[in-house]
Amino acid sequence: MYPGLLLGIFSHAAIAATPVIEVEIRDHLFYPSEVRVPANTKVKLLIKNLDPTPEEFESYELNREKVISGNSKVVIFIGPVGPGDYPFFGEFYPNTARGVILVR
Amino acid sequence: MGLLLACTTQALAGGVVIDKIYHPYVHPLEQEVEWRAVLQDRQPGMADNTQLYRFAYGRAISERWSVEAYLVTEKSNDQNFRVEGYELELQWQLSEQGEYWADWGMLFEVEKSATRDLWEFTTGILVEKEWGKWSGTANLYMLNEVGSGATHELRGQLGLQARYRYSRAFEPAIEFYQGQDTLGAGPAILGQIKLANRRKLNWEAGVILGLDSASPNRTLRLLLDYEF
Numbered sequence: 001m002y003p004g005l006l007l008g009i010f011s012h013a014a015i016a017a018t019p020v021i022e023v024e025i026r027d028h029l030f031y032p033s034e035v036r037v038p039a040n041t042k043v044k045l046l047i048k049n050l051d052p053t054p055e056e057f058e059s060y061e062l063n064r065e066k067v068i069s070g071n072s073k074v075v076i077f078i079g080p081v082g083p084g085d086y087p088f089f090g091e092f093y094p095n096t097a098r099g100v101i102l103v104r
Numbered sequence: 105m106g107l108l109l110a111c112t113t114q115a116l117a118g119g120v121v122i123d124k125i126y127h128p129y130v131h132p133l134e135q136e137v138e139w140r141a142v143l144q145d146r147q148p149g150m151a152d153n154t155q156l157y158r159f160a161y162g163r164a165i166s167e168r169w170s171v172e173a174y175l176v177t178e179k180s181n182d183q184n185f186r187v188e189g190y191e192l193e194l195q196w197q198l199s200e201q202g203e204y205w206a207d208w209g210m211l212f213e214v215e216k217s218a219t220r221d222l223w224e225f226t227t228g229i230l231v232e233k234e235w236g237k238w239s240g241t242a243n244l245y246m247l248n249e250v251g252s253g254a255t256h257e258l259r260g261q262l263g264l265q266a267r268y269r270y271s272r273a274f275e276p277a278i279e280f281y282q283g284q285d286t287l288g289a290g291p292a293i294l295g296q297i298k299l300a301n302r303r304k305l306n307w308e309a310g311v312i313l314g315l316d317s318a319s320p321n322r323t324l325r326l327l328l329d330y331e332f
Contacts, residue, residue: 018204040203050240054133056133056302060269060272063201063234063239063269064202065131066201067131067132067133067134067167069132075200076150076200076201076202077200077201077203078202079202081236082236091301091302092301092302093173094301
């Protein structure tokens with residue numbers, strides 16, 4: 001009925017094969033803060049926020065902005081992008097919650 | 105006579121087709137106060153220098169839904185500044201960004217005229233596709249009017265934007281609009297200024313040139329949006 005749902009059905013196999021990389025937020029820090037990702041490959045970042053407060057994953061370079069409520073998890077799709085360093089930070093605690101996606 | 109024609113054939117929101125381009129994303133926990141202006145010079149059937157201003161408050165109400173309420177005001181050479189209507193808008197994010205070939209969303213809007221027995225219902229599909237530092241966005245709308253002043257015709261409307269993500273503060277874009285008595289295209293610039301933690305000011309400005317004789321010659325569109 002809806003275009004997104006229709007596309008979801010047709011691209012289910014491709015999404016199932018998407019590599020998953022887990023990142024945790026603890027005490028307003030990202031673990032790991034350096035995330036290695038293969039170049040020109042779509043990946044799925046599974047971000048678990050173990051803090052009771054919300055955080056927002058933000059990266060202008062990756063064109064992504066996503067809120068993660070306290071004690072919950074979200075999925076962020078990245079790429080495919082070319083080799084390079086793509087910084088990201090937590091919008092709620094930008095002084096501590098910082099990291100970089102290393103695409104190689 | 106020109107004003108009479110404008111009043112009898114004009115849709116809501118001044119019949120102005122050129123507006124902002126919507127992106128199919130909802131940002132949970134976010135609120136915004138928005139100001140938008142659309143200033144056009146001359147258009148057949150419309151008063152000269154029609155100016156439309158929208159003042160809005162919006163917020164996300166869940167991870168996938170947001171709501172925004174608008175006060176729409178208008179002025180022109182033939183008419184002093186007045187409240188033209190009220191709008192309520194619901195936006196629905198259908199897919200996760202980057203999950204599929206393109207990102208999808210929907211927009212539902214109801215507008216009530218402040219001066220006439222006229223309601224307008226809008227349903228829109230929002231699509232965005234990313235190519236490296238370029239983002240292409242399409243807004244496709246169907247509009248229907250109800251009330252004693254309604255034309256009872258279903259109308260379509262299209263807005264397209266190609267945006268280059270040069271930097272957070274400055275993104276050049278090209279926009280295209282097609283709708284009732286309007287076919288136009290032109291350049292726009294967009295940007296975001298971070299004021300503090302969780303405090304951002306988004307701005308947009310565009311000059312849309314009419315591509316046929318029924319369209320306004322030039323339309324200036326402006327937007328300021330404070331997110332918190």
